Amino acid sequence: MEPAPSQPAPGNTPTDDSIQPDQKLDMLLARINTMTNGGTPDPATPAPAPPASQPSRAEVNAFIQEQTPRARNEKPAPPQPEAAEAPQGDRFLPRCPRSFQEAKLSESKVEELILKFLLARGDASGRKIAEQIKLPYILIEKFLNKLKLEQVIAYIGQAAMNDYICRLTEIGNARARGYANLCTYFGAAPVCLQDYCRSVKAQSIEGHYPSRDKLKEAFSDLLIDEGMLQKLGPAISSGRGMFLYGFPGNGKTSIAERVTKSFGPHIWIPRAMQIEGEIIRLFDPMCHEPAPLEESDGLMNEAHDIDERWVRIKRPTIVVGGELTMDHLEITYNSDSGISEAPMQLKSNCGILVIDDFGRQKMRVDELLNRWIVPLEKRYDYLNLTSGKKIQVPFDQLVIFSTNLEPRDLVDDAFMRRIPYKIEVEDPSRENFVKLFGIMAKIIDIPYDPAAVEYLIKTHYEPVNRPFRNCQPRDLLLQIRNYCNYNKLPLVMSQESMDFAADCYFSVM
Numbered sequence: 001m002e003p004a005p006s007q008p009a010p011g012n013t014p015t016d017d018s019i020q021p022d023q024k025l026d027m028l029l030a031r032i033n034t035m036t037n038g039g040t041p042d043p044a045t046p047a048p049a050p051p052a053s054q055p056s057r058a059e060v061n062a063f064i065q066e067q068t069p070r071a072r073n074e075k076p077a078p079p080q081p082e083a084a085e086a087p088q089g090d091r092f093l094p095r096c097p098r099s100f101q102e103a104k105l106s107e108s109k110v111e112e113l114i115l116k117f118l119l120a121r122g123d124a125s126g127r128k129i130a131e132q133i134k135l136p137y138i139l140i141e142k143f144l145n146k147l148k149l150e151q152v153i154a155y156i157g158q159a160a161m162n163d164y165i166c167r168l169t170e171i172g173n174a175r176a177r178g179y180a181n182l183c184t185y186f187g188a189a190p191v192c193l194q195d196y197c198r199s200v201k202a203q204s205i206e207g208h209y210p211s212r213d214k215l216k217e218a219f220s221d222l223l224i225d226e227g228m229l230q231k232l233g234p235a236i237s238s239g240r241g242m243f244l245y246g247f248p249g250n251g252k253t254s255i256a257e258r259v260t261k262s263f264g265p266h267i268w269i270p271r272a273m274q275i276e277g278e279i280i281r282l283f284d285p286m287c288h289e290p291a292p293l294e295e296s297d298g299l300m301n302e303a304h305d306i307d308e309r310w311v312r313i314k315r316p317t318i319v320v321g322g323e324l325t326m327d328h329l330e331i332t333y334n335s336d337s338g339i340s341e342a343p344m345q346l347k348s349n350c351g352i353l354v355i356d357d358f359g360r361q362k363m364r365v366d367e368l369l370n371r372w373i374v375p376l377e378k379r380y381d382y383l384n385l386t387s388g389k390k391i392q393v394p395f396d397q398l399v400i401f402s403t404n405l406e407p408r409d410l411v412d413d414a415f416m417r418r419i420p421y422k423i424e425v426e427d428p429s430r431e432n433f434v435k436l437f438g439i440m441a442k443i444i445d446i447p448y449d450p451a452a453v454e455y456l457i458k459t460h461y462e463p464v465n466r467p468f469r470n471c472q473p474r475d476l477l478l479q480i481r482n483y484c485n486y487n488k489l490p491l492v493m494s495q496e497s498m499d500f501a502a503d504c505y506f507s508v509m
Contacts, residue, residue: 007187008351009039011147015346018106018151021397022108026250032342034435035190038132043292045053045234046119062088063366065175070226082284092203092267092268092352093268093306094195094199094268094307094309095305095306095307096136096306096307096308097135097139097307099107099135099137099139099144100296103135103189103309103324103326104191104194105189105190105197107143109189109190109274109423110135110140110143110167110189111147111152112179113132113133113185113186113187113189114129114143114147114153114423115152115153115172115176115179116138116143116166116179116180116185116186117129117132117133117186118153118166118167118187119168119176119177120181122167123156123165123166123167124165124166124230125160125163125164125165126140126141126159126163126164126166127159127161127163128394131143132186132187133186133187133188133189133286133309134188134189134308134309135189135309136270139255139452141163142359144164144166144205147172150171150173151169151172151501152168152169152172152175153168153169153172154166154168154169162466163378165204166180170197170484172483173403175417180303180406182338183279183309183337183339184337185236185279185337185338185339186226186235186270187271187281187307188270188272188308189272189308189309190270190271190273190274190279190280190309191270191271191272191273191274192273192274192275193273193274193275193391193393195210195270196269196270196273196282197393197394198349198393199268199270199310200349200396201382201394202395203267203268203348203350204239204350204396205239205263205350205351205396205397205398206239206379206396208239208262208263208264209236209237209404210233210237210262210263210336211231212229213450214262215232215233215236215262216229218258218259218260218261218262219255219258221258221441222251222254222255222258222433223436223470224255225429225432226338227414227453228281228423228425230480231423232255232259232423233317233419234349234421234435234475235420235421235423236259236262236263236398238400238420238421239398240376240419240420240421241376241398241399241400241401241418241420241421241462242398242400242401242419242420242421242422242423243400243401243403243407243419243421243423244256244400244401244402244403245402245404245405245407245421245422245423245424245425245476246404246424246425246426246427247404247427247467247469248469248480249469249470249471250425250426250427250428250469250470250471251404251425251470251471252402252404252425253319253354253356253402253483255404255425256317256352256354256356256400257317257319257352259317259352259390259398260315260316260317260351260352262361263315263350263351263398265291265313265314265315266312266313266314267312267313267316267350267351268311268312268316269282269283269310269311269313269349270282270283270309270310270311271283271309271310271311272309273342274383275356275385275391275393276387276389278340278385278386278387279338279340280331280340280341280342281341282339282342282346282347283311284341284342284347287347287348288311288313288314288316288347289310289494290311290312290313291311291313291314292312293306293312296401299385300445307428309494311371315350315351315352315395316347316350316351316352317343317348317351318347318348318351318352318354318452319355319356320344320354320355320356321355321356321357321360321361322355322357322360322361322362323353323362324344324361324362324363324368325361325362325363326371328344328365329343329344329345329368329371329372330343330383330384331384331385331386332382333386334392336385340385340386343353344382345372345375345381345395345397346383346393346496349394349396349397350396350397351397351398352397352398352400353397353398353399353400354400354402355368355399355401355402355403355509356402357403357404358401358402358403358410359403359405359410363388365411366472369411369412369415372399373414373415376399376418376419377393377418378395379394379395379396380392380394380395381393381395382395383495388489399411399417407422411440418498421470427467427468427469427470428468428469428470428473429468430457430468433457433468433472433473434450434453434457436470436474437477439473440473440474440477441477441493443474444474444477444478444481446477446480446481446491446492446493446502447491447492449492449493449494451491452494452497452498453493455495455498456476456502459498459499459502459504460499460502465507475505476498476501476502476505477493479500479501479505480498480500480501480507483497483500483501
């Protein structure tokens, strides 16, 4: 008769706390070997003394997560980086779409863009097509396979990185020509109007309240007195329209152009929009200055997963003068290309629109006022599509009317009420006028001579009560430089050069 197995003495029962981690691991491996060998323990592996109670599945999983890396002499996996945030100063960041549905694009529109591009280009790789229409290659690759199965395109060779060279078939060529007859556009895939409106709301100039220090920074390259800043500050913070009026040459346009700096440096706009099937180009290299994310800032497109249908630009400042007509304020349709161009107010959204020399436009003043009297108050505008349908779009910019005429002689009370701030840009004081000569002398690289400036004032200003203007120091110094260069004289502010500049500049003034 075999003796009964001895029982552990009371108080000596092994517990989880008394078993070393390496012993726990050996016990676990032994159990795994037993299970994989059909219940037969591996003779090469000595069976450790089992604990009094079997560990639960949760305890085993927790033990594996806690001890296995340490048992294998491995370091725990580093934490995964968080999703990239918008660059500092950017209140809106367009994310790369994961599907055509997420991009608000139909497959027919994507097909149209691809086929028109291949019709114009000839042969192109899948990645080149994706780069052209600004959509992720992973979406384009699947769609190209579908077009190949439909015999619309053919693969005529291999390209780098498991890509193929695509060419239109006869079927695809005929389909592409049909698309091109309606519209020749094959640039970046368009963005829908709803997404654009959402971006304008996120990047609106409303809600920006620039401080005095911010304004001083924006106007740091101009000599502007404290009283003018006191008037400009509330007007800029309001985000509404303003009149800048005063004599010509005092820097009204220069002030208007620098207001933009106080609203933040950059915004995102779509390259093109699609509204009711109509392509409207919004990004205009003549009006918008691109500001791409730079690698040195750690803000590459790949890291941010950017939707490349959008372009990052400097917050726009669009200046229109006497050339402004009613056509500039409506969607312009080109019947030859089938492409529409966005109006000026749409291109200036989230920025500044300066109507320079107000009152001297080709269009009548009352036409402009009647066209904008509602948008200035309601902050939205209505535009006409070629189909005749009206659409509502954001009217989100600070409109600055700059004029050297008296505002009350140009507009009626109803319009003046909608332009809450009327700011006169006055002539500079004598002190500031002298300071301007010193500032401009450094820029133009002429040695500054205060005695010559004093001679100019006493000889050409005081005897005839000629008013000071902010533009005059720059203009006179440029004349002095040209005079000295022509006569091969040293660049100096002499009485002779001052007399020459004043005689030429003020001959009919």
